[in-house]
Amino acid sequence: MNWEWLGEFFKGMAKPVAALAVVLMAVALSYSQKLGLESEMAYSIVRAFLQLSVIGFVLQFIFNQHNAVWIFLAYLFMVSVAGYTAGQRAKNVPQGKYVAGLSILAGTSVTMLLLIVLKVFPFTPRYIIPVAGMMVGNSMTVTGIAMKKLRDDIKIQMNLVETALALGATPQQAIHQQVKRALILALSPVLDNAKTVGLISLPGAMTGLIMGGASPLEAIQLQIVVMNMLVGASTVSSIMSTYLCWPAFFTKAYQLQSKVFSSD
Structure with missing residues (x-):
């Protein structure tokens, strides 16, 4: 060696x-x-x-190494750490760490699969691991925020949710507005970053390429791909996290789980 x-x-x-x-x-x-x-x-x-x-x-x-197993092991390790961290942010959400982990896994794997199928990135450790790391990191942030915001909003507006349930709404219908607000809040930083990228600051991937000797045009091309994949992965992960966690807020009789909202 x-x-x-x-x-x-x-x-x-x-x-x-x-x-x-x-x-x-x-x-x-x-x-x-x-x-x-x-x-x-x-x-x-x-x-x-x-x-x-x-x-x-x-x-x-x-x-x-020349073995794809190492790519999957590194990826699963990142997802596991990210799921745990996002779950800590939303510690009052039942099974929050598992919900976050599954959501991050789904959002990043689907996005990565599309990029590989479209031949945007070759399936090699040098490309896949750094790209996966960026997606997992962003998905971790939005997933933790979405779950925490959803639980906190439902707690604040329990009377409205319970009224909707009493009038015959399903749990999903009763918390539709809370889910919407949670997702908007979680995704806003990602979207704002996409709107201002290059105007306020040069992102890390682009800066690294330029400092490494690549031309600014090559760096821009890669950064556009990075921003696209971050938006895609973050959106899938955050939406899935809300769909996976909200059933734990209700009993089988379609009532709010009081123990979920009794502590902070």
């Missing part, structure tokens, strides 16, 4: 270490303003350094 990349890695760490100067500046400012964030800043940076270093070695190993 060729280990030259390891030497290159340590050689390339000179710039990240030098960039710690700006973190020290932030720590100094926090101390001077008595914010009490110095230890948290240090912990966050050390954790980020370790996590990125480990994932760098893992990806280097996977990229050197």
Whole structure:
């Protein structure tokens, strides 16, 4: 096995270490303003350094393999962590972690399958894993927000929902407006980002390509694909999360589950 990349890695760490100067500046400012964030800043940076270093070695190993199993394992790991994180945000939603995980899996896998079938990306670790990571990350955010917002809105408007149920509405009809608001709130940041991309800031994928030597036109083409896939995956994941979680808000007799809305 060729280990030259390891030497290159340590050689390339000179710039990240030098960039710690700006973190020290932030720590100094926090101390001077008595914010009490110095230890948290240090912990966050050390954790980020370790996590990125480990994932760098893992990806280097996977990229050197010629087995699709590693792609699926990496993808499932990302989905599992994202599902757990989104479920933590919506901790009062019954089985929230599983709902989030299934929703993220569905939204990202369908989107990825379409991109592969349309030959937008080749099915190789170097393309699939970074692309999947971006989709999973965005789907995690919108899924957590959608589930939390839906549960909170129903709790606030329990009287309206119960009135609709008493008048003969089905649970899905009774919470239609709450589902709609939850989805709009969850998807708004993704859509706003798509509207302003390139005008306010250059996205990470585009910036990385330009700094890596690619032409701006090539970077733009990739970024357009990225924005399209993020919108698609986020929409599917958020909609599925609401459809999967709302049945747990009701009993078999079509009444609201009081225990679901009794705590925060």
